[in-house]
Every structure is written in C-alpha cells, then in structure tokens.
Amino acid sequence: MESTEKPDIKTTPAVYAKLNVIDSYEEERDDEEEEEKRDKTKIIILVSLLILIVVFFVSFVLGRYSVSIKQVGYIFAAKLFNLPQTWTIEQEIVVFQIRLPRILSAILIGAALSISGAAYQGIFKNPMVSPDILGASAGAGFGAAVAILLDYNVFGIQLFAFVFGLMAVGLAYLISSIVGRGNSSILLLVLTGMVVSALFQALISVTKYAADPNDKLPAITFWLMGGLSSITYNDIAMFLVPFIIGAVPIILLKWRLNVLSFSEEEAKALGINTKKLRLVIIFCATLLAAGSVALAGIIGWVGLIIPHLARILVGPNHKDLIPASLIMGATYLLFVDDIARAALSMEIPIGILTAIIGAPFFLFMLLKGKKGAWL
Numbered sequence: 623m624e625s626t627e628k629p630d631i632k633t634t635p636a637v638y639a640k641l642n643v644i645d646s647y648e649e650e651r652d653d654e655e656e657e658e659k660r661d662k663t664k665i666i667i668l669v670s671l672l673i674l675i676v677v678f679f680v681s682f683v684l685g686r687y688s689v690s691i692k693q694v695g696y697i698f699a700a701k702l703f704n705l706p707q708t709w710t711i712e713q714e715i716v717v718f719q720i721r722l723p724r725i726l727s728a729i730l731i732g733a734a735l736s737i738s739g740a741a742y743q744g745i746f747k748n749p750m751v752s753p754d755i756l757g758a759s760a761g762a763g764f765g766a767a768v769a770i771l772l773d774y775n776v777f778g779i780q781l782f783a784f785v786f787g788l789m790a791v792g793l794a795y796l797i798s799s800i801v802g803r804g805n806s807s808i809l810l811l812v813l814t815g816m817v818v819s820a821l822f823q824a825l826i827s828v829t830k831y832a833a834d835p836n837d838k839l840p841a842i843t844f845w846l847m848g849g850l851s852s853i854t855y856n857d858i859a860m861f862l863v864p865f866i867i868g869a870v871p872i873i874l875l876k877w878r879l880n881v882l883s884f885s886e887e888e889a890k891a892l893g894i895n896t897k898k899l900r901l902v903i904i905f906c907a908t909l910l911a912a913g914s915v916a917l918a919g920i921i922g923w924v925g926l927i928i929p930h931l932a933r934i935l936v937g938p939n940h941k942d943l944i945p946a947s948l949i950m951g952a953t954y955l956l957f958v959d960d961i962a963r964a965a966l967s968m969e970i971p972i973g974i975l976t977a978i979i980g981a982p983f984f985l986f987m988l989l990k991g992k993k994g995a996w997l
Contacts, residue, residue: 663936667946674729674953681725681956684964687716727853727861728959729952731918732928734865734910736951739925740932740943741872741907744879745900746808749933752926753911756815756904759922760822761790762915767829767842776852779845780860780916786822787912791904794818848919848973850959857917864913868906872944875903879940921955921973923980928954930987 682694697709697717738753746755754760765786769779798814826846833839881894889896914921932946955972958979962970 659937663942663946666935667942667949670946670949670953674949674956677953677956677960678725678729681728681960682717682721684960685716685721687712689713689716723853723855723858724850724959724963725956726858727850727917728956730858730861730865731850731914731921732924732951732953732955733948734869734914734951735921735924735955736928736932736947737869737872737944738907738910738914739951740929740940740947741879741903742925743929744940744943745882745903745907746812747883749930750926751812752923753907754819754922754925755812756794756908757790757818757822758787758908758911759915759920760819760826762787762912763846763920764790764822764825764829766845766916766919767826767833770842770845771829771833771838773838776857777860780857783916784864784912787915788908790818790822791815791908791912795901795904844971845919846973847971848921848976849969849971850918851963851969853917861913861917864909868909868913869948871902871906872910873948875899876940876944879903879944883938919971919973921976923976923984924951924955927980927984927987930984934987 679691679694683689683691693709693713694717696705697714699705700707700709735753739751742751742753742755743749745751762783765782765784766779768786769782772778774782794811794815794817797818798811801814802810830839830842833842878894878899881889881892882896882899884892911925928951929943929947932943932950936942936946955976958975959972962972962975
C-alpha cells in the first residue's frame with residue numbers, strides 16, 4: 623500500500639533564499655498597490671475640489687440678472703486689491719448681497735449633510751442610513767412649524783428647529799436606553815429613531831392642520847420644502863457655530879470610525895470606548911443635520927447619496943471618505959441650487975429637486991449594488 627505522506631522538502635540555504643525573494647516581491651507589490659490607491663484617492667479629492675471651485679464661480683453667472691464670469695472675477699479682484707470700480711451698483715448687490723450668501727450656504731449645508739450621512743452610515747454599519755434616521759429632520763421640521771405658527775421671526779424659527787431636532791435625537795437615544803436597560807444597541811436605536819421620526823411627522827401634520835390656511839399654512843409648507851433664497855450673512859454666521867462644533871470632531875475622529883466597523887470585542891481590544899465614541903459621533907452628526915434643517919428647511923437625500931458616491935470613488939476608509947463626502951456634498955448641493963434658480967422662470971424648492979434627482983440615482987446604485995459593486 624502506497625504512503626500518502628508528502629515527502630519532506632529540504633530547506634537548504636538556496637530554498638530559503640528563494641522564499642525570501644518571493645516574500646519580499648509580494649511585499650513590494652502590496653506596497654506599490656497601496657501607494658497607487660493612495661495616489662488615486664488624492665487625485666479624486668483634488669479633482670473634486672477643482673470642480674467645486676469651477677461650480678462656485680459659475681454659480682455667480684446663473685440667474686435672471688446677467689453678470690459675466692469676467693465681471694465677477696474683476697469685482698472680487700477689485701475688492702481684494704483695491705482696484706478702480708468699473709461695475710454698477712446693481713451688479714455689486716447681485717454678487718455680494720444675493721448670490722454670494724446663497725452660494726456659501728449651499729456649500730456649507732451640502733458639506734454638513736454629507737459629513738453627517740457618512741458618519742451615521744459608519745456608526746450603524748449600514749449604507750442605507752441617512753441623517754434623519756433618528757428623527758433629527760422631523761424634529762427640526764416640527765420646531766420650525768411651531769415657530770411659524772406662533773409668528774416668530776427668522777431667528778426664532780431657526781432656534782426652534784435646531785432645539786427640536788436635537789430633542790428628537792435625544793428622545794430616541796433615551797427611549798432606546800430605557801428599553802435596552804442601559805444598553806442601547808444599534809438596532810434598538812434605529813427602531814426607536816423611526817418611531818420618534820413618525821411621531822414628529824404626525825405632530826407636523828397637526829401643526830399644519832391648526833394653521834391658518836391663508837397665511838401660516840403656505841409658509842409652513844414652503845419652509846418644509848427647503849430653500850436657500852432668504853438666507854443672509856447673519857444666518858450663515860449663526861450656522862457656522864454648529865457646523866464647526868459638529869464637523870471638526872468628526873474629521874478628527876474619522877480614523878476611529880473605521881474601528882466601529884469591527885465587532886464590539888475587537889474595538890474594545892484596541893482600547894476604544896465604543897459607547898462613548900458612538901454617542902459623540904451621533905451628537906456631532908445630529909448637530910450638523912439639525913443646523914442644516916434650521917437654516918434651509920428639510921433637504922433630503924444629500925446625506926444618503928453623496929457618501930455612497932464618495933465610497934464608490936475613494937473606498938470605505940473614513941480617512942478618505944469624510945473629506946471626499948464634504949467636498950462632493952458641497953458641490954452637489956450648489957449644483958442643484960443652480961438648477962433650482964435657473965431652470966425655470968420661477969424658483970423650484972431645492973428639497974423637491976434633491977428628491978427628484980436623488981431617488982433615481984439611488985435606485986441606479988441599488989441596481990449596481992445587486993451586481994456586487996458596493997453593498
């Protein structure tokens with residue numbers, strides 16, 4: 623009967639040398655692939671930034687009042703280097719008082735919603751998650767509706783929207799902790815967030831039902847559609863506070879979001895307090911989402927779609943995903959706002975456009991995901 627044992631291989635010095643050569647070759651190849659991947663990511667982020675700059679300047683040209691790109695460039699250069707004035711007062715008002723605040727707000731809100739969406743998807747380990755998963759948008763919408771119903775000014779509307787957005791997420795987290803007896807799991811948090819979101823949506827309907835149909839109801843409905851037309855520099859200055867408080871920690875902790883993709887045991891073995899980290903990221907992401915809703919109304923789909931697109935281009939590593947989402951989100955919302963104010967003779971609410979563009983695009987990505995692309 624023949625033996626099935628494999629013959630011993632004599633590990634002579636020559637064999638050792640060949641094995642070392644093979645190992646070193648594989649390591650060099652892995653290093654080269656990793657370096658190529660990093661270079662590709664840097665190029666993608668740089669190109670995205672250049673596209674944002676182009677869209678930024680083109681946005682000044684679009685609108686009912688005609689201002690050429692050459693005039694816009696000269697106006698900015700003249701303000702910076704004290705050159706002689708060759709433009710009209712009307713052109714200066716259009717550039718600095720009407721279009722610049724709107725452009726800046728679109729960039730900030732698009733960046734905020736995209737960062738928030740990427741952070742939520744990283745925390746919940748689910749690409750289907752969006753910033754309003756815990757009820758932030760619904761809570762902020764209810765707060766704004768109440769403020770409009772009480773005839774508050776713009777500051778009161780934004781304050782109510784911001785506070786109620788945070789309250790909605792806090793309520794979801796509190797309920798999940800009580801139900802889970804101190805251990806708020808991800809699934810339980812998502813379920814309670816859906817319940818809280820449904821509750822505040824119902825309260826929005828009650829507020830609209832109680833509103834004056836000739837005055838308050840149209841104002842509430844139009845505000846909930848989302849829009850950037852009435853945003854001023856003071857509004858942007860107010861939004862910068864929650865934007866910085868929310869965005870900076872997420873950017874600084876972006877590498878730790880990768881750890882949350884591991885199991886609880888593996889994350890704790892790396893010295894990460896997952897519960898504390900998750901709470902900090904949820905607070906910061908909610909701050910960004912609630913602040914965006916408070917400033918411009920409910921603008922959906924941005925925080926869901928843009929992180930997906932960024933993940934396809936730069937990969938799932940949050941070290942690259944967060945900056946890419948920030949730049950792409952700012953560009954996307956600025957581009958959509960350009961369409962909203964230039965496509966028709968009357969302005970289209972931006973929340974409607976993001977839904978019209980976002981839903982088919984997300985369906986396309988779902989179909990692509992079924993072929994094993996990114997889910």
